[in-house]
Amino acid sequence: xxxxxxxxxxxxxxxxxxxxxxxxxxxxxxxxxxxxxxxxxxxxxxxxxxxxxxxxxxxxxxxxxxxxxxxxxxxxxxxxxxxxxxxxxxxxxxxxxxxxxxxxxxxxxxxxxxxxxxxxxxxxxxxxxxxxxxxxxxxxxxxxxxxxxxxxxxxxxxxxxxxxxxxxxxxxxxxxxxx
Numbered sequence: 001x002x003x004x005x006x007x008x009x010x011x012x013x014x015x016x017x018x019x020x021x022x023x024x025x026x027x028x029x030x031x032x033x034x035x036x037x038x039x040x041x042x043x044x045x046x047x048x049x050x051x052x053x054x055x056x057x058x059x060x061x062x063x064x065x066x067x068x069x070x071x072x073x074x075x076x077x078x079x080x081x082x083x084x085x086x087x088x089x090x091x092x093x094x095x096x097x098x099x100x101x102x103x104x105x106x107x108x109x110x111x112x113x114x115x116x117x118x119x120x121x122x123x124x125x126x127x128x129x130x131x132x133x134x135x136x137x138x139x140x141x142x143x144x145x146x147x148x149x150x151x152x153x154x155x156x157x158x159x160x161x162x163x164x165x166x167x168x169x170x171x172x173x174x175x176x177x178x179x
Contacts, residue, residue: 010148015155018136022163025132031125035176037169038162041087045079046161052095056104057157058150069137070130071104072157074111074122076164081116084172116168125167133160 008016019036026032053075057068078098082090100110112122137156142149 011151011155014140014152015159018133018156018159019162021136022129022133022159026125026129026163026167029125029128031129031167032163032170033175035166036162037166037174037176039083039169041091042076042079042083042165043162045083045091046076046158049075049079049095049098050158053161054154054157056107058153060104061153066127066130066134067108069133069156069160070126071107072160073126073129073164073167074098074108076161076166077122077126077168078111078115079161080165080168080172084169084174118171121171122168126164129163129167130160133163 023032023034023036027034053072057072061068075098082093098107098111098115100106108123108126112119116122133156137152140152142152
């Protein structure tokens with residue numbers, strides 16, 4: 001989104017480039033059909049979950065970077081799944097609902113086993129997408145521990161959430177149609 005001068009900030013350009021790149025990767029792997037599927041409900045849910053998610057993911061990123069990014073995608077998939085199932089029932093679901101017995105440490109398994117009930121599609125999609133997102137982030141050659149590195153990490157996590165939601169919506173049969 002351009003600013004008043006018509007140019008993008010570095011962070012806005014990074015978000016756009018990463019989203020475009022992951023759309024290409026996911027389309028090439030058959031998880032998406034070239035379009036980011038999204039809804040205001042799912043995006044609003046992210047705003048509620050993001051502060052808690054960021055706290056978990058930041059703590060684990062140095063040791064498990066792809067896992068920290070991938071779980072954001074799993075969370076997006078789970079929210080999209082619940083949105084399709086019965087949003088009125090699930091729209092106020094707390095962040096803890098998506099965590100497993102070991103909290104963030106088994107969030108991926110908890111979501112695939114209890115919410116999605118689909119290991120084959122979700123695990124393949126998130127492993128390849130998280131690896132792609134991590135490599136994209138690392139190619140930016142930003143000094144670790146800096147404010148810029150932190151901002152790019154937060155953007156990457158949010159994009160992963162949106163990509164995960166889009167993958168699940170696509171799996172459920174939703175598609176983008178111009179009105």
